[in-house]
Amino acid sequence: MNLTTKQKQHLKGLAHSLKPVVMLGGNGLTEGVLAEIDSALSHHELIKVKIASGDRELKNAIVDAIVRETQAVQVQLIGHVLVLFRQSEEMKIAVPKAK
Numbered sequence: 001m002n003l004t005t006k007q008k009q010h011l012k013g014l015a016h017s018l019k020p021v022v023m024l025g026g027n028g029l030t031e032g033v034l035a036e037i038d039s040a041l042s043h044h045e046l047i048k049v050k051i052a053s054g055d056r057e058l059k060n061a062i063v064d065a066i067v068r069e070t071q072a073v074q075v076q077l078i079g080h081v082l083v084l085f086r087q088s089e090e091m092k093i094a095v096p097k098a099k
Contacts (some may be wrong), residue, residue: 020050041086
């Protein structure tokens with residue numbers, strides 16, 4: 001799923017008030033963490049994930065792996081906080097139509 005700039009802006013606005021639901025610690029990206037992110041995406045559609053990594057290259061590799069494994073869309077990455085979106089069957093979040 002690809003999002004237009006307008007759609008991403010809409011989702012960023014919705015995500016602004018959210019708190020991170022999953023936090024990656026010193027163990028990095030494990031199967032358990034991936035399962036938790038997948039579950040949170042299925043339930044909420046739009047989530048924040050906090051990635052505690054000082055190494056920028058490692059952080060980017062973790063973000064790429066999360067996006068690839070969960071089939072989610074990266075909406076935004078600011079500092080250590082990643083915003084992810086994946087529409088569920090119920091379509092809880094209305095995304096503006098792409099033009």
